[in-house]
Amino acid sequence: MNITGYAKKFLLVLVAAAGMAAGAHASEGGIALDRAPNKTNDLQSLQHGAKIFVNYCLGCHSAAFMRYNRLQDIGLTEKQIKDNLLFTTDKVGETMKAAMDPKQAKEWFGGTPPDLTLIARSRAGMGGSGPDYLYTFLRTFYRDDTRPTGWNNLAFPNVGMPNPLWQLQGERRPVYAQREEHGHATQVFTGWEQVAPGTLSPLQFDQSVGDLVNYLQWMGEPAQNTRVRVGVWVLLFLAVFTFIAWRLNAAYWKDVR
Structure with a gap:
């Protein structure tokens, strides 16, 4: 095979890889991702998110x-922490382990539920950040009697888990409108219809999900806020030091000229 043949083969591989990546993104993120609130410095939000997570x-x-x-x-x-958050262990120094037996979880849901320590960092993609994906995912569950769990999700079609926050959110169903595109009728998602109310209002629920996502984002890198804060002081120090070095350099060479 000559160089042109190798180049064509390489381009085909790139196109196929791009197609698979786009297909994966479309299957798990068929709707536009909503912007998650970035409040990892808000301790009250993080504490509420930790409570919801536990x-x-x-x-x-x-x-x-x-x-x-x-x-x-x-x-x-x-x-x-001991009085309000320790449900799976009696030692505050232990890690956060799931209450469910992983073997039972695999039998019930078809797979072991993933660890969530780094979930906010691992779900970043072309459509938005990891927190954006989680914020959208947790707010787009709907009832679907054709699924084993009775639930489905717009951001992750045919998801294997039920809606963990359905008591807070209530039950909703997606509303679609038909639209003609290239001579074919397609269904376009236009909004939600509330079927049964939850214990929270829609605004309160969105705020609670935002707090949960903030906690998941913080949990992925607890030192992030400290790192950013220290980084700002380092940059300020370098700026001041650069100014001092510049003036010292000018003072040192003024007599030489």
Whole structure:
């Protein structure tokens, strides 16, 4: 095979890889991602998100790389952690393990629920950041009697898990409108219809999901805020040092000229 043949083959491989990536993105993110609130400096939001995570996510999912005592970084005391958040262990130094047996989870859902420690960092894609994906995913569940769990999701079609926050959100169904595109009728998602109310209003639910996503984002890199804060001071120091070095250099060479 000559160089031209190799080039054509290489281009075909690139096109195929791009097609597979686009297909994966379309299957898991068929709708536009909503912008997640970025409030990882808001301790109240992080504390509320940690509470939601422990109560609604930790039953099936683990956070095996996060220890309970690390929650002191978001303003919780050791006593508050022990009294309100320790459900799967009695030691504050233990990691966040799921309450469900992984073998049973695999039998019920067809696969072991993934660990969520780094989920906010791993779900970033072409459509938005990892928090954007999670914020959209957690708010786009709907009832679907054709699915084994009775639930489906617009951001992740045919998802294997039920809606963990359905009691807070209530039950909704997506509303579609038909639109002609290139001579073919297609269904376009236009919004939601509330079928049964939840314990929270839509605004309260969105705020709660935002707090949960903030916590998941913080959990993926607890030192992020410290790193950014230290980085700002380092840049300021370098700016001041550069100015001082520039003036010293001018003072040193003024007599030489």
